[in-house]
Amino acid sequence: xxxxxxxxSCSDETTNPVDKVKxxxxxxxxxxxxxxxxxxxxxxxxxxxxxFTIAAEYxxxxxxxxxxxxxxxxxAPLFEGSIHWSGLGEMTYPQIDAVSSFSSSEILxxxxxxxxxEIVEYTDAPMPFDQWPYAPDYEALWGAVNTLHIVRDxxxxxxxxxxSFFLYTPSVxxxxxxxxxxxxxxxx
Numbered sequence: 001x002x003x004x005x006x007x008x009s010c011s012d013e014t015t016n017p018v019d020k021v022k023x024x025x026x027x028x029x030x031x032x033x034x035x036x037x038x039x040x041x042x043x044x045x046x047x048x049x050x051x052f053t054i055a056a057e058y059x060x061x062x063x064x065x066x067x068x069x070x071x072x073x074x075x076a077p078l079f080e081g082s083i084h085w086s087g088l089g090e091m092t093y094p095q096i097d098a099v100s101s102f103s104s105s106e107i108l109x110x111x112x113x114x115x116x117x118e119i120v121e122y123t124d125a126p127m128p129f130d131q132w133p134y135a136p137d138y139e140a141l142w143g144a145v146n147t148l149h150i151v152r153d154x155x156x157x158x159x160x161x162x163x164s165f166f167l168y169t170p171s172v173x174x175x176x177x178x179x180x181x182x183x184x185x186x187x188x
Contacts, residue, residue, distance in 0.1 A: 056122035
């Protein structure tokens with residue numbers, strides 16, 4: 001009789017599994033503009049939302065300016081940084097996790113099709129994203145992160161989602177592209 005109860009309790013667990021709730025996550029990955037080296041990233045978890053839109057708040061640098069990116073539907077920050085005209089601003093949010101925090105493998109995640117890539121534009125006048133140093137080298141940028149397990153997980157969970165590319169230029173005017181970074185933003 002004890003064996004029958006054990007078998008019934010096991011079958012109850014397997015026939016009525018508790019559904020795992022899918023968390024609402026966004027991944028921010030930092031890639032150096034000149035070397036296309038992966039420099040770390042940050043994963044965010046948010047309350048559930050019906051969509052994912054990146055909203056930008058841009059203060060053009062007279063001498064000093066700033067850029068903020070938000071997850072519009074939940075009004076939560078994704079990125080904040082200052083911009084200096086004749087100096088060097090700094091990223092103030094989020095704190096980026098080290099490269100060593102991200103595991104990788106030899107399995108490559110395919111670069112999303114062109115229709116699934118978007119540039120996060122944040123100025124009133126469109127930036128010349130078709131000209132160096134502003135033009136993204138999608139192959140090189142994606143090549144910096146395409147072996148990360150977390151990238152594979154995000155693309156598998158949401159293969160039709162857009163992948164956003166954001167160029168952070170903390171130095172402008174006589175700015176130095178060696179100070180600039182691309183950020184790849186993924187939604188699970």
